[in-house]
Amino acid sequence: MARKASLAKKSLATVCFVLAIYAVINIFHFPSASDPNLALDFSDRTSVTSSFRKNLQFHNPESSVKIYLYDLPHRFTYGVIRHHSLARGGRPPEDATALSYPGHQHMAEWHLFKDLTRPESDRLGSAIVRVSDPDEADLFYVPFFSSLSLIVNPVRSEPGAEPVYSDEETQVALAEWLEEQEYWKRNTGRDHVIVASDPNALYKVIDRVKNSVLLVSDFGRLKNDQGSLVKDVILPYSHRVNAYNGDVGVGNRGTLLFFMGARYRKEGGKIRNLLFQLLENEEDVVIKHGAQSRESRRAASHGMHTSKFCLNPAGDTPSACRLFDSIVSLCVPVIISDDIELPFEDVIDYRKIAIFIETTVALKPGYLVSMLRAISDERILEYQKELKEVKHYFEYGSSTVNEIWRQVAQKLPLIKLMINRDKRLVKTNFTGPDCSCICSNQTGIVTSV
Amino acid sequence: MARKASLAKKSLATVCFVLAIYAVINIFHFPSASDPNLALDFSDRTSVTSSFRKNLQFHNPESSVKIYLYDLPHRFTYGVIRHHSLARGGRPPEDATALSYPGHQHMAEWHLFKDLTRPESDRLGSAIVRVSDPDEADLFYVPFFSSLSLIVNPVRSEPGAEPVYSDEETQVALAEWLEEQEYWKRNTGRDHVIVASDPNALYKVIDRVKNSVLLVSDFGRLKNDQGSLVKDVILPYSHRVNAYNGDVGVGNRGTLLFFMGARYRKEGGKIRNLLFQLLENEEDVVIKHGAQSRESRRAASHGMHTSKFCLNPAGDTPSACRLFDSIVSLCVPVIISDDIELPFEDVIDYRKIAIFIETTVALKPGYLVSMLRAISDERILEYQKELKEVKHYFEYGSSTVNEIWRQVAQKLPLIKLMINRDKRLVKTNFTGPDCSCICSNQTGIVTSV
Structure with a gap:
């Protein structure tokens, strides 16, 4: 009985000791919630991992x-x-x-x-x-x-019936x-x-x-x-071609510039046919018409994985899913779409991963290929490294979804302000719409290279 | 010696025990940084105080x-x-x-x-x-x-010299x-x-x-x-009158409506003279001209602390420091300034602390006083309670400064987006400014009461 009690005592002591060690570590590792001064000073506690802090x-x-x-x-x-x-x-x-x-x-x-x-x-x-x-x-x-x-x-439901x-x-x-x-x-x-x-x-x-x-x-x-x-x-479109999971490099990228997609498009996309005419006889350029099919997708994957640059002209609208195919293929996007908007642009500096060319400039005969041929392999590797850094944003797992929610969350302060403000606004003599704006500086570069 | 050892043992045991209790509390109170799953789940741990979490x-x-x-x-x-x-x-x-x-x-x-x-x-x-x-x-x-x-x-420096x-x-x-x-x-x-x-x-x-x-x-x-x-x-102006530190209540607020300030102002402030004419003979209204002086400030403090409502007409510009005097006096602001902008409006719903009246409506003879007289004491107490809740935002200690920084911080995502976007924008044919806007709904209430 005495031995049992002693054993129990020893076990208790051991448990206490372990917990005490935990407590000591904890006190010095982690601020106590009950002490506001300590609790608020995370800044120099490197033991709290950065991802923990971030999350x-x-x-x-x-x-x-x-x-x-x-x-x-x-x-x-x-x-x-x-x-x-x-x-x-x-x-x-x-x-x-x-x-x-x-x-x-x-x-x-x-x-x-x-x-x-x-x-x-x-x-x-x-x-x-x-x-x-x-x-x-x-x-x-x-x-x-x-x-x-x-x-x-x-x-x-029946022939001749309403849909x-x-x-x-x-x-x-x-x-x-x-x-x-x-x-x-x-x-x-x-x-x-x-x-x-x-x-x-x-x-x-x-x-x-x-x-x-x-x-x-x-x-x-x-x-x-x-x-x-x-x-x-x-939002980003989802990519349709396979992601390129290899390392950065130009050795296996023999094609200078690749494009596969619809040749004829409306509005801003009219440029496509003009680009076909300009580029289809360049020997290090692959530019071909492709429809939606599994076969084309396979060909596009291969083309994008073996090219240095991927052409991204406007389609019927300024943006197109091909940009995201290029990104996950580590094929440097060459964007010719003056009114394009880009996802997550507060956290992604697209000049680091893509080349922007003004439409009228891109259509000058010879300009595009000679400009791209002049870009050094080192510069291409830099683009590829940046592409590799950001490509997770465009793979529709939780990363893209979380980033979209983060973007949505950032809208909240202004939404709340506008909601509160709308409700107390009295009629004014002002006839135009009452808008708050932020305007671009229109630096108006011709090309980002 | 044996007794000393036993005492040391006992002390150690006590220390261990105390630390162990701390550890147990801590494990259940506070997630461990080393366990990412635990560490990230704060959601239902009410023991972590709200201010701690907020900060x-x-x-x-x-x-x-x-x-x-x-x-x-x-x-x-x-x-x-x-x-x-x-x-x-x-x-x-x-x-x-x-x-x-x-x-x-x-x-x-x-x-x-x-x-x-x-x-x-x-x-x-x-x-x-x-x-x-x-x-x-x-x-x-x-x-x-x-x-x-x-x-x-x-x-x-000398008579006749340049300043x-x-x-x-x-x-x-x-x-x-x-x-x-x-x-x-x-x-x-x-x-x-x-x-x-x-x-x-x-x-x-x-x-x-x-x-x-x-x-x-x-x-x-x-x-x-x-x-x-x-x-x-x-930004809020700083208040110049003393804050009212008493409790909510209407017992010691015998004046219905109070105003003290410049009678003649430019632009939107022209309304002031018209309001003087309308209100100066109402017996439960105090409206008087006051210049900047210590004496006026004392009189304004007293007036605002003993009135139910405080008039806030536009001045030379839509906003004026008087609004913040009213708020810290728990004197319900009556805002007659159609183009006013208000600080921290994402977190403050000003309809809960103030009454907004369209300028032309406020100038209808008899309208203002009869509308204010019809507001029940209970409703005034509600306004005062809300004023009490938000007044810390307007006392220029760390609270106001921190709130201003929070507002500045909220601008960052859009600033970053515009910076990145500006740099890659190519010249477009678009001639007007390239602006992104958010517009008010212009519900156009006549009065918020």
Whole structure:
């Protein structure tokens, strides 16, 4: 009995001792929450790892931006997937909620939605915390699959009958649904976040949702009062070619400049045909027409992985997914699209990873190839190293999704200011719109090289 | 000896036990930095106090915004204080750097400067960290005493001689000095922060510094391309009357509406004389002309502490320091200034602390007093409670300064975006300015009551 007691005593002492050692380490490693002076001085405690510090702020529920995910009627989310499958003669998935990615959809609209349905413990590192009570929310996410809706081909139930799916009707129904929501009405949508990654998504109702934070690819189809860098977020397209996982280098990149894609495009994209004419006879340039197919994708992958530079002319709209293909291929993008907007530009200096050329300059005969041939291998390696640094931003795992949420979160202070200000603004004699702007300096470079 | 050993053992055991208890508490209270999963999950640990959590993010040197304080030539800082003293026939302070507040100066320009000269350990809770290496800086602070400079009366060294101080010359000299700085030239001042709290401060060189984050009182004297809610920060004036430190209540507030100040003002301030005519015969209203003097200030303090509502008409510019006098007096502000801008409006909903009335409506005979008389005591108490909640924002201790830095810090993502974007923008055919805007909804209320 005495021995047992002694053993118990010894065990207790050992436990106490271990805990005491932990305590001593802890006191010196980590500030105590009860001592505000100590607690606040993280600055010189190198033992607190940098990633821990970096993430900490996002796990502080008071500093994180709180978002409410609307439980939208089925027709605006999984219903669109169903109709898309039906329209293509496929069988709709039995349980679309279980899909990892349903295909054909712009990555952002799927992944942002799915991200918010994950438990918070799986969302570490996000600048946005989902809340179940809309009263607690700073922002409201409207997970309409707007870009997928745009490409659902009309399904006709019987020959000659009206189509059973209409994107326009679905857009209008969404706007009507939103306009009935208490939280939409409160601030006429200013604190709502809506994805519209296809440049034509939501076109029918854009004026009814333009107050919201729109997640877009560019402002090619939006008027000045519908979209802006101040209130909206530029999304990256997802890349379609395989990422190049090799190291930087020019040894296996025998082609100077590569392009594969549609030769004929509207608007700014008219430049493409002109570039074809200029470049198709250059021997170290591969420029060819390519349609959407698995075969082209494979050829494009190969071309981009074996070229130094990849041509990125404007398409129907200023931005195009090819840019992100180039980035993940470590193929230095040559951007010829004067009105392009670029995702995450507060954290990415695109001059370090891409070359910008003014359209009219790029069309001067001989200019483009001689300029690119003059760029040294060392300079190309520098571009590639930078591409390697940033390519994770464009791989639609949690990295891209988290970065999009971070961009959305950054909009909050101005959204809150505008909401508070709108409500107390009295009528003024001022007739024009009351806008606050930030203007570019228009340094107007001809080329960034 | 044995007893001593036993005592030592017991003491050690006690120390171990205490440390063990600490350890146990700590394990459950505070995540370990070495376990990333635990370390990141703060969300449901209520034991970590809210203020601790709130402050933590600002002490993460990686998430704080880094600012570089320019070591400006003396003439732009302490030199202005010296000239101000000389101009008023006073003796300049022997060591202006030791002053706690030199007087006559807009509070922000003094306190923001002094705040950045304090050691970082005294700056806990700030969203901005000062760095000594400009290469590390996100932002650059230009501590020119622009508002004090404006009011230095010309000192003439001899009768008939040229004045020895000229605000305009000083402004121009500052602009020239800035334009020679490497870090200014890099982004043409976009990442620079300059205080211009007097509406006329910097007027001579405003177009040369308009890219910077301007800390202003309103946009009354600035054009659309010079100042905006998107890039600039609205500062509060400092209050001049004593803060009311009593509790909320209407018992000792026998006056319905109080105003004391200049009757005649330019521009929007012309309304003042009209309001005098309307209100000076109402028996529960005190409205009187008052000049700047210690005596008036005492009378204004008394009036504001014993009134339910305080009138805040526009002055020469839309904003005026009287608003902040009203707030710290718990005297509900009645704001008649259609173009007013308000500080910290992302965190303060001014409809909760003030009444806004459209100018033309306020001038209808009888409207103002009958509207105010109809407001119940309960409603006034609600306003007062909210005033009490927010008044710390307007007492120029660290609270106001920290809030200003927080507002400045929030501008950084868009500044960085614009900097990166400007540099890669090619010449376009677009002739107008390339601006990104956010526009108000112009709900156009007549009164917020």
